[in-house]
Amino acid sequence: MQHAIIRLIVLIIALINQTLTMLGWNPLPFSDEQIYEGVSATVTVIVSVWVWWKNNSITKEAQVADDYMKKLKSDA
Incomplete structure (x- = not known):
């Protein structure tokens, strides 16, 4: 169960990051x-x-x- 929650959190973070990148924002300044x-x-x-x-x-x-x-x- 814990693995599923962790994978879901990582997926949400990746989706947010990808959306912000597509909008021209650089959410990860690295x-x-x-x-x-x-x-x-x-x-x-x-x-x-x-x-x-x-x-x-x-x-x-x-x-x-x-x-x-x-x-x-x-x-x-």
């Missing part, structure tokens, strides 16, 4: 380069946090433990 840098930095932070948070089993022991956990979950 250059294309500044917007690109901001979006790039935001994506980098989000991906970094996601990768850090995600359980990445690198060692052989961790991979075996993951397989064991999957087997226990499928048997339940």
Whole structure:
């Protein structure tokens, strides 16, 4: 439910921005380069946090433990 609300808010902001741009107003006083840098930095932070948070089993022991956990979950 929260994702739907967030998508709706972002859509409304984008529609307002597009309408204002079509009317000749520049609602976002940023250059294309500044917007690109901001979006790039935001994506980098989000991906970094996601990768850090995600359980990445690198060692052989961790991979075996993951397989064991999957087997226990499928048997339940």
